[in-house]
Structure formats: structure tokens, C-alpha cells
Amino acid sequence: MSIHTFLGRFLSKYLGRPSLNTRIFSRLQPLDLSWKQKAKSTFSEPNQIHSVDEKGNRPMNNLNKYTNRTYTCGELGKENVGELVSIMGWLEYQRMDKFLVLRDAYGETQLIISDEDTSTKELLKTLPLESIMEVRGTVSLRPKNMVNENQSTGEIEVKVENLIVVNKVLDELPFNIRSFQKAKESLRMRYRYLDLRFSQMQRNLRVRSELLMKMREFLINNHFIDVETPTLFKATPGGAQEFIVPTRFPGQFYSLVQSPQQFKQMLMAGAIDRYFQIARCYRDEGTRPDRQPEFTQLDIELSFTSVEDILNLIEDLFQYCWPKFSNPIPYKFQRMSYAHAIENYGCDKPDIRFDHKIRNCTHLLKSNETVSTDHEFGAYYISFPKEYAISSRRLKESMSSLSKSFSRLKFVQSIINSREEWVKIMGSLLTVPTAERILDDNELENGSVLFLAYGNKGEVLQLLGKIRLEYVNFLENSGIFVRKKGMHFLWIVDFPMFEMSETTKCLQSAHHPFTAPNINDVTFLQTDPLKVRALAYDLILNGQEVGGGSIRIHDPSLQKIVLDVLKIDSKTVQHILNMLGSGCPPHGGIALGLDRLLHILMNTNSIRDVIAFPKNFEGRDPVSGAPSSISDRDKKLYHIKVVDSDMDI
Template identity: 60%
Template structure:
């Protein structure tokens, strides 16, 4: 056993496992839990490190002896105590008992008339406790589709712990799941489905693995405040009223400022599993409150942080995903847009954009050519991409709806017919240009062709959306396989611009946030051409989804002031940060991983709501409690609030 493994095991055991015979402070396990299945004779397999033993028994500290999913043939003859939910019963004799770990069949004795009468009246989902003996099922009754299908429990004692009410909102049946809105409203019922159990338990496991890795590597877990001051230049924040008239807190959209202050405070390796809040529009991969793994460290650079995250994810996922690479590919922001039309490209399939700007910009048929003109081609060839090239009316209409979002780019789509080729494009661009196009991009018959041209940024983004939409159509609607490769395809996107243009007023705004450091090679451009300044920023992409992002931070107070001036942000609102940087703040950087989105991808969930215990709806409402809700006039007066336009 190497030093890393030894130290890590010691850390785990010292935090989460008890000592043999006695716990710290003289607490005696055997004496205090004699009525529970926690005594030494009932503790299953243990791993010993010195005097510390690992306890693997999931029944420890409970009144049950086993779960409903763990008994097998080798347990035949044992006396057991089980607790769980009544899933199903038939003939007032056979019960299917379910808990968080599986299900098992119970057999009631024919002579127990009283028990059978109670069972006949008992609603499904009632909580029961049984004692009995494990027996083999008759050969003809073995259920090979059930983990416990070889055995059943002959019930000797039976107790109803809590009777469920009749007519619950929905049954816990995989084949008749309720609609998501109803499931979210009664989340405590929905959690009983095996899929939700798997998701939430995997979430716990992955977070624990992340903690293990970081703690072993000398990071410290620091909790930072939720109530803070509104941050300029970021996402819309939730505002919290106070008893001070006209004064408000803001719920933090991330611990960004706090973790930088920790670096100035010499806590040089920080992490936190942090709750964050953003008052943004609802999307399938967004929630108003979410969880991220927040990391910051001093005296580092881009390469160090990228390596840290690669090692962290390799360690975290190694037990469940055997194909995690130890080094993720890197791609510049410009290359991502140029080849994939997105700053979070899905590299699990190879279809790339083809730049034909230099050919089509010579056309005399398309009117005035803007300075930032761009033209991009996407060809889906049946032989090359192993996809049946087709273009139905439904997918054409879907593409046209997408194209309407990009007013500065024009869009063309068609199937290349025999003896026709690209001739359809000659009326749009001219014969000479299309001949040049044919020479550079030979297009096979029966291929599908997409073309966008106009303002470069919009043309690329439009083609990036079409690229994804069409592949989704081929896979989900036509059922074609083999287009996307299976597995986890991580990618680092680097060299982002420091600034981007606000198209509404022409001002500069941060591409990430105002604390991101510029690439030191580009510092002279801050005054002459700020839009060409690269940031020391990086995003982590997984299968076309952004799952993390971070940067090296500004640690020079004068540079920070200059960036705030360029952004038009009042320095007074961030004076505490400028003062902190001027106190002797080390160079530092960090990253945040979006845990909800990461888990949704790993578990192949349809949305991040499927990996959260109590998610909000699309409108940001809590379906369980129906929050947000009204408060009393007395409370409104306490916080100096007056409601206007209440009926909106």
C-alpha cells in the first residue's frame, strides 16, 4: 500500500468510522444501542487500520437486521427483522415489501386470519415491520428478474408502524409514472422510485469523493456567508430586505469575493460545496438555487488548476466510470467557435463547420458585405458520418425557428439531389463563387447542406445550434446510432476574451466577471484595443455542456481599478476588494464546478431537476410549499416594504 492510499484511508476512517468497543469521550456503543442492530456480533465485514475498524453494515443504529434488497440464498434459515413500505399484496398472503435498497416477498401464514384481515384493509405505501425466517421459494416460483427472487420471508410477527392514507396522488410504479409537475409537488413520494434513490445516493457518493481528494491534498473547507452585498456586472441577484429602511442584502451568486479574501488571509487552499443563487430565467439546466464545488488557491497558474481538476475528477469518477482520461484536450475559444459554432462544443461527434468566407464575400449578389462578414458551411455526408441524410419538413421548420434568433445572419438548407449539386446556390451567390465552392468542398449526392452567412459571430453561433439540432434529430427522431460516441468527453476551452461588447449600448462588459486577470502578454491592448485582450480564463465542457469555469484573478489593486473603469463600474461599490488586494494579496486563481449539471450528465438525467432533492419549477416556484407566498402586512411594515401592482 502506497503512502497516498495509507494516508487517505486513515483520514476517512478517522472522520467516519468508530473505534472498536468505545467511541471517543467514553461512549460505549454496545451499552447504548443494545436494542438496535449495532452490537459487535451484528456488525458485518470490517476493514481494520490499527485499532480503527470500518463498519459496512447499513443496518447499524436501526431496529432492522437487514434491508429488503440484501438477502440471498445463503441467508436461508436466518431469523430477520425487516422494515419498509407495502408495495403490493395479493391473496392477503403474499406481500412485496420495499425499502431504499430493494424489495422482497413476504409470505403470511394461512392460519393468521387476523393478520390477513389487517392486510386486506391496508393501503399501499403503509409502513410495516416484520420478523420472520428466510426460506427458499418453490422452484416454480423463483423470480429471476428480482435480486431477492430466490427466497422469501415466512412472517412470524407483523406490526403496522404507519398506515398510509388511501388514494395517494400517484402510485410508485415505473410503468405508470405521473407527470413531472405532480411528482415535484409530492417529492417525498417521488423519491421512493429507484431512479431517484440512485441519483441522490450517487450525488452523496461523488461529493464525498471530492471532499476526500481535496482534504487529502491539504485544502480546507471554509463556509462563507449567503447574505452579502449586491455585486455589479454579474447575473441578476435575489434581494433580501432588512429592518434598515432602503437597505438590502443580496443572496450570493457565488462565493467569488469571499474566496479571494481568503487568499489574502493566507488560507491558501480553499474549497466549499456552496449553495448559490441567481434570479435568472428558467431553463432545463438552470435553477434559481444550485450547488457548486468552489475551489481557490494561491501561487498558482492556469496549468496548475487544470491539472488539479483533471486529477480531482479522475479520482472522483474512477470507481464508476472506467474511461476517464487523465488529461483533457484543450481548445481555444476562437477555435471552438470557428469549428463548432459554440464556446462549449460537443466533441463526441466529428461534424465541423467549414469556413467559406473568402469565397462568398466576393459575391456581387448578396448586397453590401459587412466588415465582420462570415460564411460557414455544414455538410452531412452519409458515407462520412454514417447517418442517413434526410431533411423532413419538421426539422426544416425547427431550423428556421432557430435562424430567426439571429437577425444578422441568413440561413440556407437543402438536400443535394442527383444531377443538381450546388446549382441552387448559384442564384444566391453567382456561378463563379459556387464553382469555387465545389472545388474546395466536394459535396456528394444525397448529402444535406446547411449554410449561414452574414455577421460572423451570429453566423457561427447559428451553425453551432443547427449542428446540435440536426444530430439530435438523427438520433432521437430517426433512431440512428453511432453518430455520438459513447462515453465522457471532457474539454478545456481556454483563451477567452476578457471583454465582450454589450450590443444594446455598445459598452464593454466582462466575458466572465470583473475580477478575471487579463493575459499579461495583452496588457498593452487594454488601452488601445480592449476587445482583443485575452483572459486567463477557462471553462470545462462535458459532452457539449459547460460544467465548470474559472480564472486566474487580478491581484494588483491598480490593475483591478483600471478594469473597473473600463467596465464603467463604480469603484466605490468594490472598495473592500481594492483594499484587500492592496493589503498584500498573493497571485491566486480558482474554479467552480456546477455539481447539479455535472451529475445530470453523469447519470444521463433529462434535467438537473432529476438529481436535486427539492428542485424549483421553470417559474422558480417551490412546488411542495407553493413558495413564494404572501406575507402579513405586519411583516411588510417590519421590513419597510410596500407592495405595488399586486395583481400582476
């Protein structure tokens, strides 16, 4: 009894099913590859299935090295006609049990079954799409009227001499691999191994791999050293959003690092003076859309450097690694101070793909208001010309609803139909002279739309910044307006060193406690800390933050002063103070968020489309269902008990 026969019986008995593909083990047997020798007589090296492309193109043969195929499904052409080939892939399509399309990651190839080959025709009758096949056959030209110019293999077809079903699809698949039938995202994520077969997902992951490699190449060429730093580290005191990991020591936990910040500074003290790492980082933000509990950043740090040097480094890096298929990017990126960004765009990551900045009219309204002492008063507006003035109730409501979260502000939105009408309506609110002056000072035309807000200056700018984006989104979705195309990088510099926490009303670091102050502002560290600018910078791409960094404090005395300003007990970072006092060079660095960068580069709907196995918006793994319960043995090993969060601990 042959193994195959045995196995057929064995499996059908075992699974209680009458029929099963008896060829399932065929790929496990050593293939007789002597026919490959016939197919090409120029083989020299044992592993080199076919020789370098005669046309001098990048040879594709490496793609088939270490496999049982001679070609991918994307590479056969006229020049292969007459050749005996072996190709493998997924059954994408079949018609009349005669014409098949075999697909792999690299393309599709059309197969023809000869009319005499009844056994293969019989096999195909019950073979589901997406089954894995191995095909041997001879390449032949397609009839002229069958040539498909949109297909890389559109001039040829393969006349099948031998077809093996290597792995049959068992049950009906939850969705087809047809781009015009895109499934819902939740289903795509649950069956990610199917979703990855779509060419767009293939492309996203392949571009990701290529971009990361180019980044490494640039940095290695510039003598940066790739150092892997731990992810199991000490819980930061008071550090929020850190996952914890129980250990076999009762009551003692690692935390998963949010970034390699402390380690990279220690590398600088350790004379690894040019460091990089494509680092996995962890942040528990609960359920926030478009955030992932684990994410990847390109982490860079170097010694004896300056803000200018680091900005240059990153510009050179992008120049080197930016893919050719995307829009070209400039050698130097635009720069903007934090203060300018807030004053003109109402946020620290301005979208500069369109103008329509926020305008200051504080001088016109100041006299109208009883100025409060607990905040700086400001009056600002943003306007759009006649052609962008939309009378849409939905739009108006959406703007009003934005303003509602700033309840202490006065907010006006209006289309200026005529000067007279506007002054009449607005006069009651602003006084007639002020309403007139706003029109006069700002050269507002009839037909313009105007959003005006006044009150707490910070909040006014924040509101108008949101309105600017929301209004343009609406215009763009309505087809009335188009943002500038391309990739618009922007540096934001001169960030404040500290900010007032809205929840605790205490000072906190705008970047992190190891960021160096601007030397010109050091005198304000204790007298007026909110005035101190940091040597920190963010990189913005098309209105989204894709990176940020700073020059770090290298002097332990200054570090202690900053910790004291922040009311952080310096004992909790004593190892950092010791490190700074042990001979630590001045240093600085940056981290680029690669997931978001790729999301913008590939213009995907969400960050999840550039990640192979993303978590969903709840932080769950849709494939395996993680997180899940654990065994009592584990609970015992790690000395923990699960409790209701409302209970006392």
C-alpha cells in the same frame, strides 16, 4: 383502560371516524429486543446487531445500526436461513392476503403469512399498499420453482411470526410506486416524498452524495480547507439577477450571493491558500427551464498557482472521484482555444461527440459581397454526407426558423442532387462561378446536404453552430446517427477578456471583472480591449458547460485599470482593492456546477432529477407552494410595501 384502547376511542371520537388503526403508537414503545440476542448469539458490542460479513465483503451491518431492524429488505440470503429477523418497510405488493413484498431503500423481501394467522390476514384485507410495516419472522428457502434470480433476496422468503402496521396509508395516493407507471413530472414534484421512493431517484441522490464525498476526500487529501462563506452579502452595484433580502434597517438589503467569488479572494489574501467549498449559490433568472434559483457549486481557489496547475488539479480530481459505473475518463482532457471552438463549432461549448465541423468559405464569397464596415464578413458552411441527408419538410422548416432569428444573414440549405442542378439553382444567388467553386473547393459529393450562411461573421458562426446541433439531434432522434458514447471532457481556454454587450453596447467582462488578462495582451487593454485574452477557462462535458474559472488579478493597479475599462466605479469594490493592496498572493480558481454535472453523469431528463427538492420552471416549490404571501407584521418589520410594478416608486 389501556393506552391503546383509550387512544383508539379518543382518536375515533376526535376525528369523527368509526375505525382507526389502534396500533399507531406501537413504534413509540420501547421494543423488547431480547429476541435479537436469540437470533444471533455472537453479539459483542451493544450497538452491533450482526457481526462483520464472513465473506470479507464490506460489512452491511452499519446500515442497521441505530435502528430497530436487524436487516434491510435487500440483504437476506441463503446464509440467513433459520434466523429470526426483524425487517421494516413499505408494503409494495400483496396477493391473496398471503404473499407480501416488503420494500425499503435497499431492496425487496418476500413475506409469507401462515394460513392459521387469520388475524393478520384480516388486517391485510383493508391495508393499502405503501403502508409501513414491521415484520418479525424466520428466514426460509423459497421452493426451487419460486426462486427469483433478479432479486438480491430472491432465494429466500420470511415466514411472518409477528406483523405490525406501523403507519397506514390514509388516502389514495396520487400515483403508484411502480416504475412502469411513471407519473407526469408536475405530479412527481408535488408529491416528491413519493417520487423519491422510485429506485432511479434513490440512485440519483445516493450517487450525488457519494460523488460529493469523493470530491471532498480528494481535496482534503491535498490539504485544501473547507471554508463556509456567507450567503447574505452586499448587493453588487449594477449586479443583475441577485435576490435581495430586506432587513430591520429601513431601506437596507442583503443580497444572496451568486458565488463566493469575493470571499474566496479574501481567503487568499488571508493565507488560507488552498480553499474549497461545496457552496450554495443564488441567481434570479425569472422563469427559465432547467435553471434553479438556488444551485450548488464546488468552489475552489488556491494561491501561487497557474492555469496549467488548476487544469491539472481538476483532471486529477475527476480521475479520483469519477464513479466506476460510468465510462472511464482520460487522465488528461482535450484542450481547445475559444477562437478555435467558435470557428469550428460555432459556440464556446462544442459537442465533440461528433465531427461535422463548420467550414470556412469566406475567400470564395468575399468578392461577391459589399463588405460592411460595422462587422467582419464571413461565409461558412456545414455539410453532412449522403447517408445523413434527410428530405424532411419538418426538418427543413425547423432549420429555416433557426435562421430567421439572424435576419441580416443570407442562408441557404440544400441537398446537392447533382452538380448541374445545384449550380443552376445557386448560381442566381451566388453567381455561377462562386457556386461552382464552392463545390470544387470543398469536395462535396452528390447527395450531400449543405447549410451555407454569410454576412456578419459572428452571427454566421452562431447560426451554423445551432444548425450543427439541431440537425444531429434530428438525425439521432430518427435513429440514423449515434453520438460517441461516454463522457467527453474538454477545456476551452484563451477566452476573451471583454465582450460587447448586445443590450447596452458597452464592454462587459466575459468572465468577471476580477479575471486576469493574458500577459501578452496587456498592451491592448486600453487600445483594443476586445483583443485581450483572459486567463480564463471553461470545462465542457458532452457539449454542456460544467465549470469555469480563471486566474485572478492580484495587483490593485491592474484591477483599477480593468474596472475603468469596464466603467465600473472602483469605490463600489474598494474593499477588494484594499485587499489586493494589503499583500495578496497571485491566485486563481474554478467552480464546477454540480447539478449539471450529475445530470449528465446520471443521464437524466432534466437537472431536476438529481436535486432532492427542485423548484419548477417558474421558480416555485411544488411541495409547499412557495413563494407565498407574508404577514403585515413582516412587512412592517422589514419596512416594505408591496406595489404594482407599473406604479412609480
